[in-house]
Amino acid sequence: MLRAMLTTVAALFLALASTAAEAQNGDAGKMVSLEGTVEIGRAGSFTAATVGSGVAPGDTIRTGTPGRARILFHDDSVLNIGDGSTLVIDETVYDPNKGAGSTLMHLLGGKVRALVSDYYSDSQASYRIETTTSVSGVRGTEFIVAYDASSQLSEVLGLGGEVAVHSTRDRKNHGVLIHAMEVTEVAKGRFPTPPRQITTEDDDFRRLIGGLDLPGSGLPESLLLGEPALSGEQIPSPDTADGTQSREPSTGTMDEPNPDLPPDEPAKTGGDLLDQPQPILEAPTDVDVHF
Numbered sequence: 001m002l003r004a005m006l007t008t009v010a011a012l013f014l015a016l017a018s019t020a021a022e023a024q025n026g027d028a029g030k031m032v033s034l035e036g037t038v039e040i041g042r043a044g045s046f047t048a049a050t051v052g053s054g055v056a057p058g059d060t061i062r063t064g065t066p067g068r069a070r071i072l073f074h075d076d077s078v079l080n081i082g083d084g085s086t087l088v089i090d091e092t093v094y095d096p097n098k099g100a101g102s103t104l105m106h107l108l109g110g111k112v113r114a115l116v117s118d119y120y121s122d123s124q125a126s127y128r129i130e131t132t133t134s135v136s137g138v139r140g141t142e143f144i145v146a147y148d149a150s151s152q153l154s155e156v157l158g159l160g161g162e163v164a165v166h167s168t169r170d171r172k173n174h175g176v177l178i179h180a181m182e183v184t185e186v187a188k189g190r191f192p193t194p195p196r197q198i199t200t201e202d203d204d205f206r207r208l209i210g211g212l213d214l215p216g217s218g219l220p221e222s223l224l225l226g227e228p229a230l231s232g233e234q235i236p237s238p239d240t241a242d243g244t245q246s247r248e249p250s251t252g253t254m255d256e257p258n259p260d261l262p263p264d265e266p267a268k269t270g271g272d273l274l275d276q277p278q279p280i281l282e283a284p285t286d287v288d289v290h291f
Helices: 001-022 205-210 226-231 268-275
Strands: 029-042 047-049 060-073 076-080 086-095 100-115 128-129 134-138 142-148 153-161 164-167 176-179 182-187
Touching: 134 142, 134 153, 142 164, 142 205, 153 164, 153 176, 153 205, 176 182, 182 205
Parallel strands: 100 128
Antiparallel strands: 029 047, 029 060, 060 076, 060 086, 076 100, 086 100, 100 142, 128 134, 134 164, 142 153, 153 182, 164 176
16 A cells, blocks of 8 residues: 555656656647647757657647647646648746736648637636637636638637637737637628628638537636646646636727738747648548547
């Protein structure tokens, strides 16, 4: 009995030490599951990702067709990346002791589903996913962002809580707030469309959520990030945000600018360095994994 207890304590200590070391090395999180072709770009070169691979600010994650990835961050946020997607992790700052932090990512193409931890419910915290045309900012919620680089059209679907969506040409005004089962679109040179209610039977809902489903619910995914992720075990997903936040009115009006006017440049981050078409990655596989 005593030996078993000592073994458990030792394993716990090693897991905690591993997590602390990862934080010191600058990793923001880990790949907890993947399927098909998934690559991590760092320092100008791409390498194949595996379960347990660390991701850090400045990394580019790209998936093939097929190719899906699930990333668990140290702040307990979860990000699922769909087929044929390219995502740049520009910034992740997580310091629960100070009650402030920020996450900024650029989706260059494809789609992602974010489950944002309660840590970002703090008024000083910021969680944003940007495309060429849209800026989506949230505090403790779940949502999907899809971006078609060929048409330069962004779509944002709310799944829980509240998401503020703006055009990159006006990051403060003319925005909309979307809630659970509402969708908005942001085309090049235009402001977000008024939120549209959507149902699970809607073709657009099925298209946006396809390949990005987060099964189950329950306890937060990581109390010890280094343990279940590295072993490749199935991990339960956190609960979806309950959407109890107040419904604030949208700022500004829905007037649209000249459609031929190009959007303003996104924030000057690492994502701006990748303003070019991404290669199509293909990896034949018969495995069908639902996130």
